[in-house]
Amino acid sequence: MSTVELLGNKEYKYGFVTDIESDVIPRGLTEDTVRLISEKKNEPAWMLEFRLKAYRHWLTMTEPKHWPNLKYPTIDYQDIIYYSAPKQKPTKASLDEVDPELLKTFEKLGIPLQEQKQLAGVAVDAVFDSVSVATTYKEKLKKHGVIFCSFTEAIKDYPQIVQKYLGSVVPTNDNFFAALNSAVFSDGSFCFIPKGVRCPMELSTYFRINNAESGQFERTLIVAEEGAYVSYLEGCTAPKFDKNQLHAAVVELVALDDAQIKYSTVQNWYAGDEEGRGGIYNFVTKRGKCAGRNSKISWTQVETGSAITWKYPSCILQGDNSIGEFYSVALTNHAQQADTGTKMIHLGKNTRSTIISKGIAAGKSNNSYRGLVKVMPKAENARNYTQCDSMLIGSTCGANTFPYIEVMNNSSSVEHEASTSKISEEQLFYLQQRGISAEDAVSLIINGFCKDVFLQLPMEFAVEAQRLLGLKLEGSVG
Amino acid sequence: MLEVRNLHAAIDGNEILRGINLTVKKGEVHAIMGPNGSGKSTLAKVIAGHPDYEVTAGEVIFEGRNLLEMAPDERAREGVFMAFQYPIEVPGVSNAQFLRLAYNEKQKHLGLEELDPLEFKDLLKERAKVVEMEASFMTRSVNEGFSGGEKKRNEILQMAVLQPKLAVLDETDSGLDIDALRVVAGGVNQLQSPENAVIVVTHYQRLLNYIVPDFVHVLANGLIAREGGKELALELEEKGYDWIKAEMQSNGTGAPAN
Numbered sequence: 026m027s028t029v030e031l032l033g034n035k036e037y038k039y040g041f042v043t044d045i046e047s048d049v050i051p052r053g054l055t056e057d058t059v060r061l062i063s064e065k066k067n068e069p070a071w072m073l074e075f076r077l078k079a080y081r082h083w084l085t086m087t088e089p090k091h092w093p094n095l096k097y098p099t100i101d102y103q104d105i106i107y108y109s110a111p112k113q114k115p116t117k118a119s120l121d122e123v124d125p126e127l128l129k130t131f132e133k134l135g136i137p138l139q140e141q142k143q144l145a146g147v148a149v150d151a152v153f154d155s156v157s158v159a160t161t162y163k164e165k166l167k168k169h170g171v172i173f174c175s176f177t178e179a180i181k182d183y184p185q186i187v188q189k190y191l192g193s194v195v196p197t198n199d200n201f202f203a204a205l206n207s208a209v210f211s212d213g214s215f216c217f218i219p220k221g222v223r224c225p226m227e228l229s230t231y232f233r234i235n236n237a238e239s240g241q242f243e244r245t246l247i248v249a250e251e252g253a254y255v256s257y258l259e260g261c262t263a264p265k266f267d268k269n270q271l272h273a274a275v276v277e278l279v280a281l282d283d284a285q286i287k288y289s290t291v292q293n294w295y296a297g298d299e300e301g302r303g304g305i306y307n308f309v310t311k312r313g314k315c316a317g318r319n320s321k322i323s324w325t326q327v328e329t330g331s332a333i334t335w336k337y338p339s340c341i342l343q344g345d346n347s348i349g350e351f352y353s354v355a356l357t358n359h360a361q362q363a364d365t366g367t368k369m370i371h372l373g374k375n376t377r378s379t380i381i382s383k384g385i386a387a388g389k390s391n392n393s394y395r396g397l398v399k400v401m402p403k404a405e406n407a408r409n410y411t412q413c414d415s416m417l418i419g420s421t422c423g424a425n426t427f428p429y430i431e432v433m434n435n436s437s438s439v440e441h442e443a444s445t446s447k448i449s450e451e452q453l454f455y456l457q458q459r460g461i462s463a464e465d466a467v468s469l470i471i472n473g474f475c476k477d478v479f480l481q482l483p484m485e486f487a488v489e490a491q492r493l494l495g496l497k498l499e500g501s502v503g
Numbered sequence: 504m505l506e507v508r509n510l511h512a513a514i515d516g517n518e519i520l521r522g523i524n525l526t527v528k529k530g531e532v533h534a535i536m537g538p539n540g541s542g543k544s545t546l547a548k549v550i551a552g553h554p555d556y557e558v559t560a561g562e563v564i565f566e567g568r569n570l571l572e573m574a575p576d577e578r579a580r581e582g583v584f585m586a587f588q589y590p591i592e593v594p595g596v597s598n599a600q601f602l603r604l605a606y607n608e609k610q611k612h613l614g615l616e617e618l619d620p621l622e623f624k625d626l627l628k629e630r631a632k633v634v635e636m637e638a639s640f641m642t643r644s645v646n647e648g649f650s651g652g653e654k655k656r657n658e659i660l661q662m663a664v665l666q667p668k669l670a671v672l673d674e675t676d677s678g679l680d681i682d683a684l685r686v687v688a689g690g691v692n693q694l695q696s697p698e699n700a701v702i703v704v705t706h707y708q709r710l711l712n713y714i715v716p717d718f719v720h721v722l723a724n725g726l727i728a729r730e731g732g733k734e735l736a737l738e739l740e741e742k743g744y745d746w747i748k749a750e751m752q753s754n755g756t757g758a759p760a761n
Contacts, residue, residue, distance in 0.1 A: 450555070451591050452591050452593065454551075454553055454554060455587065455590070455591035456601075456605075457552075457574070457575040457576040457579065458551050458575055458576075458578075458579050458584070458587075459576075459579055459601070459608075459661060459665065460576055460579035460580040460605050460608040460612070460665070461604055461608055462576050463574075463576065465604070465608075469593070469596055469601070469604065470593060472595070472596070473593055473594055473595025473596035474594065474595055476595035477595070
C-alpha cells in the first residue's frame with residue numbers, strides 16, 4: 026500500500042521581516058532587566074512590585090521539561106532579548122502618527138489599521154514585538170462603555186481595574202512560563218466590558234514577532250462584568266528565521282454573573298522548516314474564571330503554527346451554573362510538536378463543561394492532547410463531556426491522548442470519548458474516483474473532521490481556518 | 504469506448520488478472536461474472552485506478568486515450584465512474600457538499616458552468632428522484648450511518664449527478680434486499696443511453712433480471728473463460744461456476760494448484 030506523503034507547506038506567506046529601527050535592550054535577564062522594562066514603560070510602583078515578585082519566584086522554579094510530550098533543546102534564557110520596540114513617538118494621538126512602515130506591515134498581513142479599510146465589525150489591537158502600535162475603534166467602543174486598549178495604556182489609565190484583576194486568574198507563581206511572563210511582559214491587550222453591555226463589535230489582537238533575537242511576552246486581560254458579552258479574536262504570525270523565538274504569553278479572562286466571553290484563536294506562528302529548523306516556541310498560559318453565576322467562557326482555538334506548542338486554555342467554573350467550553354483543532358506537520366488541551370475545574374454547583382479536541386498529525390510531527398477534568402466536592406451535579414479525536418496522515422507521525430479525570434463527589438457525571446483514525450487510501454480513492462484531486466480530497470476529509478470546531482468560530486475566522494488547513498496540508502499520494 | 508487488451512494486474516506481487524481482453528462500445532451493457540477470487544472486482548478497480556493494484560502488462564484505452572496513465576481523479580473527470588462494493592464514509596462532509604464539489608470539478612474540466620449551492624440543490628433534487636432518495640440524505644455526512652441499501656442508492660445517486668460515459672458497478676447487488684435491488688437497478692436503467700456504457704460486475708444472475716446485459720463475460724482465475732449473451736448468465740445460475748473451473752483445469756489455463 027502506498028502512503029500518503031505530504032509536500033512542503035505552501036510558502037509561508039507571513040515570513041517577511043520588516044526593516045525598522047527598534048529600541049532594543051541588551052540580551053539576558055536579571056532583576057535589572059525587569060526594572061529596566063518597568064522603567065521604559067513608566068510604570069507605577071505596584072506594577073514593578075508585581076514584576077519583581079514574579080521574577081524572584083521564577084528564579085526558584087524549573088522549566089517543565091518532563092511531563093509534556095515535547096522534545097526541544099534547552100532554552101538559554103540569558104540569550105533572549107526581553108524588550109524590543111519599534112522607535113516611534115511615545116504617545117500616538119492618531120494613526121497618522123504611527124510609522125508608515127508598521128502600517129504597511131500590518132496591511133501586508135491582511136490587518137489594515139486604517140478604520141476605513143477595515144472589516145466593519147472588528148476592532149484591532151496590533152502588537153509588534155514588545156509593544157502595541159495601534160488600537161482601532163477605541164472611541165466608538167468607549168461610547169458603549171467598552172474599554173479596549175493596549176496593556177500599557179490600561180496600567181496608566183485604568184490602574185484600579187488592572188490591579189484588581191491582574192494575576193487573579195493566573196497568579197505570578199502559577200507556572201514557570203507564567204512567572205517569566207509576569208516578570209517581563211511588555212504589552213498586550215486589555216478589554217473591559219461593563220455591566221449589561223453587549224460589546225457591539227468583535228475585538229481582536231494581532232500579534233507579530235519581527236525581531237529574530239527577541240521573545241514576545243504579552244499579556245491579555247479581559248473582564249466581562251455582570252451580564253456583559255464579548256467575542257474576542259486573536260491572530261499571530263512571525264517571520265521565518267533559522268533560530269527559534271520564545272513566545273510566552275498569559276491570557277486571563279474574568280466573567281462575572283451572567284457574563285459571556287468567547288475567545289477564538291487562529292495561531293499561525295512560523296512553524297520552522299521541514300527539518301525543524303527555526304520556528305516559534307509557544308508556551309502559553311490561558312485561563313478563564315467563570316467567577317459569577319450563570320457565566321460562560323468558550324475557548325476556540327485553531328493551532329497550526331509554532332515549532333513547539335504548549336498550551337492549555339482552561340476554565341475555572343466557580344459560579345454556580347457556569348459553563349466552560351473548549352473547542353480545539355491542532356494541526357502539526359513536518360517536525361512540529363504540540364502538547365495542548367485544557368483544564369476544566371468544577372467548583373460551583375451545576376457547572377457544565379464541554380471539550381471537543383481534534384488533533385491532526387502529518388509528516389514527522391507529534392500531536393498530544395492533554396486534558397484535566399476536575400470536579401471538586403462542592404460541585405454538585407457537575408457535568409462534563411469530552412470528545413478527543415486524532416487523525417494521522419501518513420505513518421511517520423504520532424498522536425497521543427492524556428486525559429486526567431478527578432471527580433470528588435457522587436452527583437456528577439463525566440463522559441470521555443476518544444478516537445484515532447487515519448486518512449485511508451480507500452477514503453482518498455473514493456473521493457478521487459468522483460473527480461476530486463488528492464489534495465482537495467485530503468482537505469475535504471480534514472475539514473469534515475474539524476467541522477464541530479469550525480462551527481464555533483466567527484464566520485471570517487472559520488473561512489480563514491479552513492483555508493489555512495488546506496495550505497498546511499498540501500498533500501499528494503506517493 | 505473501452506478497449507482492454509491483454510491486461511495483467513497484481514496486488515502485493517500476486518497476479519490476479521492474467522490477460523483480460525474486453526471491448527465495450529457506446530450504448531452497451533456488459534456483465535462480468537465469476538466465482539469469488541476470479542478477479543472481477545480487481546478488473547473494476549484497475550479500470551478506476553485503485554492504487555493498490557499494479558498493472559504488469561497490457562493496456563486500457565478509453566475514448567482513444569491511455570487510461571492507465573491517468574490519475575484516478577483524472578479518469579473520473581474524463582467520465583469513468585465506479586460504484587463501490589463498499590462505499591466509504593466521510594464524516595463531517597455533507598452529501599450535498601461532496602456531490603457539488605465532484606460535480607463542479609467535472610464541469611470545470613469540461614469547460615462548463617459550475618453551480619453555486621442553491622443551483623446545485625435544484626439539480627440534486629431532480630437527480631435524487633432516480634433512486635427515490637429523500638432530501639434528508641443530502642444534509643447527512645457522506646455514507647455515515649447509512650444502511651447497506653442506502654449506501655448503494657447513494658452510489659447510484661452519484662452516478663446520476665456525474666452522468667459518466669462509462670459506469671462500472673462493482674457488486675452493487677451485494678447485501679441488497681429485493682426492494683432496494685429494484686430501486687438501484689431501476690436507477691441504472693434510467694441513466695442508460697445510447698451514448699454511455701455500463702459494466703455490471705456481479706456474482707449472481709439476480710441483478711441481471713433487472714439490468715439486462717448485451718454481453719456476459721465469465722471470469723475464472725484472472726482470465727475470461729466464457730463469453731456470450733444474456734442466456735449465459737442463466738446457464739451459470741443453473742449450473743454454478745464449478746464446471747467452468749473444471750473446464751479450465753482440463754485445458755491447462757487454470758491457476759497452478761496450491
